[in-house]
Amino acid sequence: MRAFGYTLKDELWKALHNWMFLIALAVGAVFIIWDMVQVWVSVEDFNHSLEWMLSDPEAVASFGLSGSPEGFALFNEAFPYNPIHVPNLQYRTLWPVLAALPFGWSYLQDRRNGIYDQIACRVGRKGYFAAKYLAVFISGGLATVFPLAAGVLADAMIAPYVVPQITTIIYVISNGNFLSRLFYSAPWLHLAGTCGAFFLMGGATACLCFLLGTRVKLEIIVVLFPVAVYQVLDTAITLLLAPAMSEKLGYIIEISPQGIVMPSTVFPNPGWLVFLEIGLLTAVSLLGGYRQVVGHELA
Amino acid sequence: MDIQIDRVTKWIRDALILDNVSLELHSGKVYGLQGPNGSGKTMLLRLLAGLILPTSGAVTIDGKRLGKDMDFPPSLGLLLEGPAFLPEYTGLKNLELLADIRRTASREDIRQAIREAGLDPDDKRKYRKYSLGMKQRLGIASVLMEKPDLLLLDEPTNALDDAGMEQILQLIFRERDRGALIVLASHDAGLLSKTADEVYAVYEGRVRRKEP
Numbered sequence: 001m002r003a004f005g006y007t008l009k010d011e012l013w014k015a016l017h018n019w020m021f022l023i024a025l026a027v028g029a030v031f032i033i034w035d036m037v038q039v040w041v042s043v044e045d046f047n048h049s050l051e052w053m054l055s056d057p058e059a060v061a062s063f064g065l066s067g068s069p070e071g072f073a074l075f076n077e078a079f080p081y082n083p084i085h086v087p088n089l090q091y092r093t094l095w096p097v098l099a100a101l102p103f104g105w106s107y108l109q110d111r112r113n114g115i116y117d118q119i120a121c122r123v124g125r126k127g128y129f130a131a132k133y134l135a136v137f138i139s140g141g142l143a144t145v146f147p148l149a150a151g152v153l154a155d156a157m158i159a160p161y162v163v164p165q166i167t168t169i170i171y172v173i174s175n176g177n178f179l180s181r182l183f184y185s186a187p188w189l190h191l192a193g194t195c196g197a198f199f200l201m202g203g204a205t206a207c208l209c210f211l212l213g214t215r216v217k218l219e220i221i222v223v224l225f226p227v228a229v230y231q232v233l234d235t236a237i238t239l240l241l242a243p244a245m246s247e248k249l250g251y252i253i254e255i256s257p258q259g260i261v262m263p264s265t266v267f268p269n270p271g272w273l274v275f276l277e278i279g280l281l282t283a284v285s286l287l288g289g290y291r292q293v294v295g296h297e298l299a
Numbered sequence: 300m301d302i303q304i305d306r307v308t309k310w311i312r313d314a315l316i317l318d319n320v321s322l323e324l325h326s327g328k329v330y331g332l333q334g335p336n337g338s339g340k341t342m343l344l345r346l347l348a349g350l351i352l353p354t355s356g357a358v359t360i361d362g363k364r365l366g367k368d369m370d371f372p373p374s375l376g377l378l379l380e381g382p383a384f385l386p387e388y389t390g391l392k393n394l395e396l397l398a399d400i401r402r403t404a405s406r407e408d409i410r411q412a413i414r415e416a417g418l419d420p421d422d423k424r425k426y427r428k429y430s431l432g433m434k435q436r437l438g439i440a441s442v443l444m445e446k447p448d449l450l451l452l453d454e455p456t457n458a459l460d461d462a463g464m465e466q467i468l469q470l471i472f473r474e475r476d477r478g479a480l481i482v483l484a485s486h487d488a489g490l491l492s493k494t495a496d497e498v499y500a501v502y503e504g505r506v507r508r509k510e511p
């Protein structure tokens with residue numbers, strides 16, 4: 001047990017002290033800066049509109065406008081709450097890459113260069129797998145959450161914060177969305193809850209890399225594996241499952257793993273479904289990974 | 300330490316890798332495995348290390364069956380198919396990470412093992428910058444640092460010059476005199492005749508004792 005603890009410590013150290021983890025954070029920072037620019041442009045637009053409306057009320061009336069510009073606040077502008085901002089749309093597709101980038105490739109590297117043998121004979125196959133799984137999970141979760149949490153904080157330097165009002169229509173979150181009640185009473189707690197769920201989702205997603213085992217030669221293929229799987233699932237859900245759901249139930253719920261934890265989903269994403277999907281993904285990566293790592297002597 | 304390999308056969312898919320192998324190995328001796336590439340030497344070492352399990356037969360270490368009573372030999376130093384390290388860290392950091400798992404080797408033990416293998420523990424170069432000979436020496440240091448009871452060495456003198464080979468031979472003798480059980484696999488008959496107390500020929504998965 002002591003050897004497992006030391007191995008876990010070492011694996012975590014390796015997971016958080018490598019170039020790929022730093023690159024994942026750097027890509028996350030690009031999303032943050034990109035979104036800050038977009039929010040800044042929105043602020044400028046708002047200011048120009050307000051100046052115009054105040055300076056020429058007759059012209060405003062002639063256009064049939066109410067006399068105030070469209071509402072503007074942190075929790076409807078910030079990444080990841082604004083579904084039409086380009087960084088948000090890109091992030092919805094690319095976050096599985098960020099999850100796998102920090103350490104998802106490490107098992108393949110350990111097997112190829114023989115480090116697996118060295119560690120496994122010291123801590124055992126199960127100990128190796130448990131430590132590696134946790135390290136991949138934690139590093140993947142952190143890399144995924146970083147742009148979300150830091151992005152909202154960065155946008156808070158530009159966009160004014162008000163508690164979202166349920167009577168306005170500027171917010172995408174409505175009844176049936178994950179933690180929707182919290183959003184309209186304590187939005188920072190909503191952000192914390194979303195980040196927690198995204199951490200688990202990112203971790204489980206990173207661990208899908210174990211499913212490939214040593215079947216491929218290149219680490220880049222392992223890193224791209226989760227996003228490829230999610231892209232196929234997303235397409236299948238959009239083309240096949242969503243129309244069937246709409247026809248049978250009369251409504252659609254978000255089930256694509258790419259979008260289910262995003263707070264700006266078009267369709268409702270109830271909490272039970274979010275955690276069910278995270279649980280399923282964790283179970284698949286855990287059982288499949290165990291089979292690959294512990295069950296295959298020559299994997 | 301006493302190891303018994305009892306009528307071990309290993310199949311991998313349709314290939315017969317080890318064919319009814321029986322051996323007895325004891326502490327304080329060097330055993331040589333000689334054979335051409337692909338003869339089964341490395342697989343026999345992997346079997347002794349617990350990294351593969353026999354299809355039939357058994358490996359017992361001090362009366363305990365490998366793969367049943369224990370997953371791996373309790374005190375093992377391993378150099379298989381070349382050294383295995385992370386390219387982005389220094390030699391010292393790589394050994395510290397490995398030694399950190401069991402914590403039987405102190406920091407000074409690690410530095411001493413690196414020096415004995417002919418390297419500088421304060422060398423700041425990353426492992427990927429090492430020459431082939433330096434990589435091999437670091438592999439030897441990783442085997443020595445924890446003073447294991449069982450040393451499994453696959454082609455330990457690969458990429459070494461004459462002086463390096465002599466240095467490694469002296470280390471092997473020292474470990475044997477300390478009481479370790481050493482199994483050395485090589486295609487080099489000269490090396491084995493100099494170091495091994497008993498030499499076994501390995502060919503197409505079968506093992507036969509070579510007369511001195």
